Amino acid sequence: GENVEQHPSTLSVQEGDSAVIKCTYSDSASNYFPWYKQELGKRPQLIIDIRSNVGEKKDQRIAVTLNKTAKHFSLHITETQPEDSAVYFCAARPRQGGGGADGLTFGKGTHLIIQP
């Protein structure tokens, strides 16, 4: 099955600086890579996702890059703000022949702390 490694486990950055979180995956058949933000006691919420036919995607201050050859993908947050403080999870979903219903395999999460 799929295995997703995520680093670092904790990341502290100054407000306004950039933050980068990295993940690697093991299953070369995976074709969908979402990033979720989870605040304490709340549901995971999708912030950005990328599909295997794309190398980079950007949405305002958030960007994700994917290197299929190396099997790694990264989340980049620029101009960080206090409300960016949360736990961020990367995930991967293997490609399925029968409709793609398999669940996500999550990384262990990164606790992002934005220092004022």
Added chain:
Amino acid sequence: DAMVIQNPRYQVTQFGKPVTLSCSQTLNHNVMYWYQQKSSQAPKLLFHYYDKDFNNEADTPDNFQSRRPNTSFCFLDIRSPGLGDAAMYLCATSAAAGGLTEAFFGQGTRLTVV
């Protein structure tokens, strides 16, 4: 408006006493998932339904069962909860369009076992 609704938000059950958690969705998605998330850990997939087809993860204990009576509802049954089953249980749905679609999560049910 909430699209994936879990009830209750908090559930306390006694050791060994069966408990059922519920999930409903207004998205009409084909797929419904149950994840277990323990404190400071990642969500871990327990099983999912693709329409009426049940798919169990290999390492999900037999103590966990699920039912999906119709498209909108899905239940998680824990037959004999142990202390190690205390966790947040998250329900999620997706449209299953070739695996390339977002999974929408409910708010979760935090289960305490006493």
